[in-house]
Amino acid sequence: MEPPSRTSRTSHGCWTCRLRRKKCDEQRPVCDTCAALCITCHYGDKKPEWMDGGTRQEKMIEQLKREVKQNAPYRRFERPHVSGDKVFNTGSGERLAGPQNMMPEPKQNGRDRSKESHVSPSQGTSCFHLDRSSVVGRSDSILTTFYLQSVLPFLFPFYRPPIARGGTAWILELMIRSPVVRQATLCQGCFFFCLAQGTDSRQVICDTVFSQVREAFQSLEIAIQAMGGSDIIQNPQGAVQIMASIVQMLHFEVAALTFENCGAHLNAALALFGQLFDRSAIVEPVGLRAHFNAFMDRLGPSSYIPPAEHILIPSAEQDAFYFTTALLLFDDVIASTTLQKRPRLYQYHQSLLKSTEGCEPIINLEEVIGCQNTTMLQIGEIAVLDEWKRECQNAVNLDIIELASRATPIKNALEGQIMSLESEPSKGCNPSGNLLDFLAPNDGVSSSRRLVTLVWTRAALLYLLVVVSGWQPASDEVRYHVGQIIDLLANKLPPSTLPRSMVWPFCIAGCLAEPAQRDEIRRMVEALQPSIVFSTARKALQVMENVWHRKEEDAYQDFSACFKAHGDMVLLV
Structure with a gap:
């Protein structure tokens, strides 16, 4: 300046x-x-x-x-014309891959959207600036509202941040001021809005949305290139906006489009997180937990709600980084079970996901994905054990006694978690008398989190049993946990929780299911309509069907082989 x-x-x-x-x-x-x-x-x-x-x-x-x-990157933001397929570089060796075979985005209703009117708050207050080359018009306002009210709860059914802390207003705020966030969000809203309107030609919808997805990733590429590697730590707000957009688009692609690029996009987001977090460690070298808190402070300052200026609300970037970090930790753990490698963010698990010295964990996964931190930490530990076992097998020096010794504390932790969850009473809606409690939506999401964690924990135990003892679907212990998971999913939990929060445990149990249970599993997936928006559940069923049709002599030995048989990363998130 x-x-x-x-x-x-x-x-x-x-x-x-x-x-x-x-x-x-x-x-x-x-x-x-x-x-x-x-x-x-x-x-x-x-x-x-x-x-x-x-x-x-x-x-x-x-x-x-x-x-x-x-906002320096956005002053240089221009919409390029790029034909054909495109691979984007994040500046750290990781790449963003654009969807293939996509058509150019048509004009909307023959309008030039750059000339639509500018929406602003009332006079006398500050307003978030909108780039005049990419202003918010009437259709964008409708799609934004639709995204916040309908699409976000579908993609992330357990993400219900309290309005006293700002709710999901951070998404709206970033959409207003960030072209990359706006474009990433609007293409999702457009896709689901067209489906909700009962449009006859779904192929037309897919072609159009593929084009919008391509433009969204082009916008991300431009923002990354404009920022440059050296500017990332100097402009953490802009980098967080980009990272949040990548992760949101990743989950949208997996849910409704394709798994083809999810590996490249996850790698790009993880690389950007590493650049942000690791570089902030240079400034404050006093432990990972302190690094995270120091970085969050840099994304501030928090704002006050007038006229009661004692009400402090996190900044939009602070909320975005919290939400995105939770999803990245989750995605990374699930990817590790496919790749048979330790999670790439494993070094952050203890500092971000575990309580320390009486302090609550920095990231609470239950608030975002519905599963408690303890279970996700153990799945990460099993992935580490699986990697160690594979390395020992390759070196022909696997010690079965040491394998069992390493597995025992993980198994004890999971079994203790199951006992605790089963003895815990169900939590209903019990307003405290606070007005915000009465205004909060009562849709059963909060009360089902215990059962969701129970499903995940039983699936984690199945994952561990296969890593330690091999593929033994006829084992009494395996059969018991498979039956419990299927019963919970079919009879105890709302159907809406399956497609967006528990596909991985559903697939783990389904791969080991007995023939008599397979028709029930098929019915559960077929009930998810329209099929175009339940890509993850249907991909999981493909994995299961492939396992079920294998001859006994060609049976898989681990879950990684089940996932890798499809030729690409099967990211069941």
Whole structure:
């Protein structure tokens, strides 16, 4: 941000330009000077309280400087024309792969969307700047609302952040100010909205959405390239916006489109997380937990809700990083069971997912995916054990006694978790008397989390039994846990929880299911309609069918072989 120039000072423009001592063209609701820099344009007849000539004014100057630096990539944002397939580089060796065989995106209703009207809050308040080359029009407003109300709860049924902490407003805020987040979100909303309207030609929908997905990843590539590797730690807000978009698009692709690129996109997100988190460690080298907290502080500051300025709400980037980190930890663990390798984020498990010295874990996976941290930590440990076993087998020095010794604490932890979950009473809706408790949606999601974790824990135990003892579907212990999982999924849990939260444990149990149980499993998947939005569950059924049709002499020896038989990464998230 260049030093203020007294010669260009304005006394009639927006308060941002007055503070920066710049000439203002007095356009409303966003002046051209603020629009060019992609910074917040404060305007109104009443002088803001922070314009006090003292400490608060200095803080606002620093905040505007951060905005100028943060939004630098988007000032260089242009929509390119790219034909054919495209592979995108994240600047760290990882790549974003665009969907193949996709058609160019058609104009919407023959309009030039760049000329649609600008939506802004009322005068006298600050507004989030919208890039004039990519403004929010009527159709985008509808798709955004539809995404927040319907698509987000479908893709992440257990993610219900309390409104007292801002709820899902962070997504709306980032959509308004970030082209990459906006494009990634709108293509998802468009896809589901068209399906919900009962459009006759699903192929037309798929072709159009594939085109939009391609454009979304082109936007991500441009933002990454504009930022550059050295700028990532200097512009953490922008990097978090990109990482959140990649992870959201990854889950959308897996849910409704294809598994073809999920490996490349997961690698890109993990690489970006590593660049952010590892570089922040250089600044604050006092432990991973402290690194995370220090990085979260850099994504602030948190904001106050007027007029009660004691109500502190996390910044949009803080919420985005928390949500994205939870999903990355989860995705990474599930990918490790396919790849037969330890999770790439394994070094962060203890500091982010485990309680320490009476402190709650930094990341609570149950709030995002419905499964408690303890179970996911053990699945990560089993993946580590599986990798060790495979390395020993390759070196022809596997010690069965040591394998059992390493497995015992994991098994004890899982069995203890099962006992605890089964003895825990079901939690119903019990409002505390707080108005927010009464306003919260009561759809049974919170009360089903215990059963969801129980399903995951039993599946984790099956995973461990196969790693230690091999493929033994006729074992009494295996048959018992398979039966319990199928019963929970078929009779105890709402059908909506299967497709978006428990496909991995469903597949683990299904691969080991007895012939008499297989028709029930098929019926559970066939009941998920329309099939186009339940790609993960149907991919899991393909894996199971492949296992069921194998001859006994060609039977699989582990779950990794079951997944790898399909030729690509089967990321059941």
